[in-house]
Amino acid sequence: MSTLKIARIVQLPPLLLASLLFSFSSLTTPLAHADSTASTPSPMGKPLDTGSITRLAPNIYPNGQGLPDGMGLAKNGSVLYQAHCANCHGSKGEGATAQGLIGGDGPLSAHDADKTILTYWPYATTLIDTIARSMPPAAPGHLSADELYSLCAYLLAENGLWARDQPMGPKELAAIVMPNRNGFIRKFP
């Protein structure tokens, strides 16, 4: 094969690419133009306002930073749990279609370890974060801060980590020391 032919073959892909890019841009330019001058917003959803972003994606850290203001009671949490959670997690938190939220058997070193909130989770603040951002799955982000604290108070009380009649707020939740708090090896400082 001559040097010229090799050069042609090697050059073909960039040429193809260029012509493809050209036809693509000639297709997209009018659309982009129409978009930037459009007075009506796109029919595909709507931009999230800051309030919705905070509601749907709270930034709650293990040490309690970012916890919402609020206060809840286990007895209210119990009612909320039966109404919004029991269907999937079981009426006593024993698990149904979704995993159990109350109880759990050790040891964690077992081959089929039972990794539950009680046996595995190192921080109680993860509980409010998980519920706030994802539960119930059909309507995440719709529970008020008081409802969230009530659910946490209920689940933690049922797990023997909280006194049932004690009001729970951000300070109390962050102060709870979970049984497996020191069961993790910190890889980064």
Ligand code: HEC
């Ligand atoms: C429609 C079923 C459904 C309902 C209702 C529901 N959950 Fe869940 N929940 C799930 C599923 C499925 C998972 C597992 C999600 C995953 O692992 O990604 C889960 C996971 C969780 C977890 C994490 C458990 C773990 O050990 O990792 C918590 C905590 C939780 N749900 C709390 C609640 C609370 C509180 C409510 C009521 C406000 C609720 N859920 C309602 C289906 C449900």
